[in-house]
Amino acid sequence: xxxxxxxxxxxxxxxxxxxxxxxxxxxxxxxxxxxxxxxxxxxxxxxxxxxxxxxxxxxxxxxxxxxxxxxxxxxxxxxxxxxxxxxxxxxxxxxxxxxxxxxxxxxxxxxxxxxxxxxx
Amino acid sequence: xxxxxxxxxxxxxxxxxxxxxxxxxxxxxxxxxxxxxxxxxxxxxxxxxxxxxxxxxxxxxxxxxxxxxxxxxxxxxxxxxxxxxxxxxxxxxxxxxxxxxxxxxxx
Numbered sequence: 324x325x326x327x328x329x330x331x332x333x334x335x336x337x338x339x340x341x342x343x344x345x346x347x348x349x350x351x352x353x354x355x356x357x358x359x360x361x362x363x364x365x366x367x368x369x370x371x372x373x374x375x376x377x378x379x380x381x382x383x384x385x386x387x388x389x390x391x392x393x394x395x396x397x398x399x400x401x402x403x404x405x406x407x408x409x410x411x412x413x414x415x416x417x418x419x420x421x422x423x424x425x426x427x428x429x430x431x432x433x434x435x436x437x438x439x440x441x442x443x
Numbered sequence: 444x445x446x447x448x449x450x451x452x453x454x455x456x457x458x459x460x461x462x463x464x465x466x467x468x469x470x471x472x473x474x475x476x477x478x479x480x481x482x483x484x485x486x487x488x489x490x491x492x493x494x495x496x497x498x499x500x501x502x503x504x505x506x507x508x509x510x511x512x513x514x515x516x517x518x519x520x521x522x523x524x525x526x527x528x529x530x531x532x533x534x535x536x537x538x539x540x541x542x543x544x545x546x547x548x549x550x
Contacts, residue, residue, distance in 0.1 A: 339549040358539065360487075366532050368479070368487060370539040385444070418486065427534050429477035429492035436486070 325349040325432045327419045332437030339409050343437060345402040345419030349431075351398055353377065353397040356422035359404050361415035371417070372404060376425035387413075409441045444469045447533055447542040455550045462518040466531035470509045475535030478507055478516045481544075482527045490529075491516065497499045523549055 331343040343359070359371040372393040373382040381393050392405040402419055416438050419429035445471040456462050466476065476496035479487040489498045491507035502503055504519045518525055526549055531542040 367528075367542040367544045368481070370532070370541060373537075373539060382539070385537070423492060427537065427539055429489055429532065429534060431489045431492075431498065433486045
């Protein structure tokens, strides 16, 4: 059974940093691209970032480019999102999602999400 | 960047009705299009990928069609458990984009 468990969310001041983690199990982690998708309260889904199965290729939404860094540890089946220079508009529930292939694709499994709140 | 639009933004239909949601890409994306269902307070669920391929376990009343710039999600007979917001997603390039969503409820 595929499981994705996010952690690392919390309350942070504007300009601060957080590192999200996503522990994956139930599939061959290195064979699949992974994504981070966020959802602000009462709003729609926004793709944030993606990474290929090998970790060689990374992708970012314009809204986070230069501030967020996606990475993965295939030996420990863990996905990360380093978030710097956080803004109020980054407040959202952050989902970790498994892609259907080793390159960016539809997301067939999702975690429950971790809440990030940026506020002074 | 390719923009994704959906119509309508919301709809209300009766149980048993046929429901169609449209998604349009500002440029051609071949068939790199997925549909998701998100029920209130729940995690998004993949319904369809590659524009028309039904994800395993998804009821057959859901179907998708289209290619290029225009796509549709059809629910052949709306059920009470289909109350949700539906999102399209394009994934044809490094920039993945979701549509704004269509909220479906029961009349």
